[in-house]
Amino acid sequence: MESLQEYKSEYYAGEVFAQAGASSKHTEIAGNLFALVHSHLKGKACRAYIADMKLHVSKVDAFFYPDVMVTCDSRDRSTDMYKQYPVIIAEVLSESTADYDRTFKFACYQKIDTLRDYLLISQDVFSVEHFHLNTLREWVRTIHSVGETFHLGCLDLDVAVSDVYADVDGVVTLEEKYRKLPSLSQLRQSQEMPCQ
Numbered sequence: 184m185e186s187l188q189e190y191k192s193e194y195y196a197g198e199v200f201a202q203a204g205a206s207s208k209h210t211e212i213a214g215n216l217f218a219l220v221h222s223h224l225k226g227k228a229c230r231a232y233i234a235d236m237k238l239h240v241s242k243v244d245a246f247f248y249p250d251v252m253v254t255c256d257s258r259d260r261s262t263d264m265y266k267q268y269p270v271i272i273a274e275v276l277s278e279s280t281a282d283y284d285r286t287f288k289f290a291c292y293q294k295i296d297t298l299r300d301y302l303l304i305s306q307d308v309f310s311v312e313h314f315h316l317n318t319l320r321e322w323v324r325t326i327h328s329v330g331e332t333f334h335l336g337c338l339d340l341d342v343a344v345s346d347v348y349a350d351v352d353g354v355v356t357l358e359e360k361y362r363k364l365p366s367l368s369q370l371r372q373s374q375e376m377p378c379q
Contacts, residue, residue, distance in 0.1 A: 205234070208306040209275045211351045213250040216273055216304070219347070220253055223340050229255035229270070237265035238272070242294040250275045250304075253338065256297055269295065270337045273302035289314070293322070299337045304347060308360050311344055329356055 205213075213234060220231045231253045238247045246265065249272045256268035272292055274284040284303060292298055301322075303312040309329040314322045315336070327333045332341045348354050 205275075206277065206306065208351055208353060209250075209277060212275045212304055212306055212347060213273070215347050215349055215351070216302075216342070217251050219342055220251065220271075220335075220338070220340065223338060224253070228257075229253055229338065230259070232266065238269065239265045239267045240291050240294055241267060243291045245291055247288060247291070249273065251302075254297075255337065267295075268297040270297055271300045271302070271335060272298060273304060275304045275306055277306060300335055302333075306351075306354070308355055308357050309344055309348055310357065311347060 217231055217233045224231055231251065232249075234248055234250050236248070236252065238249050238252060239245075240247065249269070251271075251273040252266065252269040253271040254266050254269045256270075259266045259268050274280075274288065276284055281303075289301060292301060299316050301314040303314075304310070311327045311333055313325050313327060313333045315325070317323050325333070327344050329344055332343045334341050
């Protein structure tokens with residue numbers, strides 16, 4: 184049915200949700216990460232997929248379209264239209280999807296037994312949030328910025344944040360983004376009336 188539609192849609196527990204198109208920054212960032220991972224995987228058993236491959240999360244009766252995912256499970260070779268056993272999922276955040284990707288989708292993705300790494304990548308600032316499942320089965324969060332790398336242990340791959348954002352226009356550092364905000368002392372001085 185979806186193959187006849189003009190747009191992609193995600194599915195959760197009997198409801199269908201249309202997906203908006205992506206910005207050029209979003210597409211370039213996802214493409215960069217995919218290219219880095221895909222190049223590293225040549226000749227190996229794992230496979231990388233980009234935004235048009237569906238992910239089936241059977242434990243919550245859902246289908247999603249991650250921006251990038253990697254599967255190393257041979258069971259995924261037998262399904263052509265969707266995958267079920269990723270080790271890595273990456274989502275490029277937009278203003279309209281950041282909360283959804285960070286909360287609801289991540290809660291669903293945590294039901295996937297094979298998942299080891301979840302990446303949330305900003306398209307406005309140089310920032311990669313990396314959630315890694317440790318040996319105690321706890322999700323550990325680290326944030327990486329310009330000049331840093333993050334390690335995808337299941338692939339034995341170090342990825343430079345600068346490579347994820349290579350040739351993407353309009354991305355700034357966190358310092359540049361928040362430099363424009365007034366300081367606390369400036370905010371206090373601008374208050375004309377005391378709190379009542």
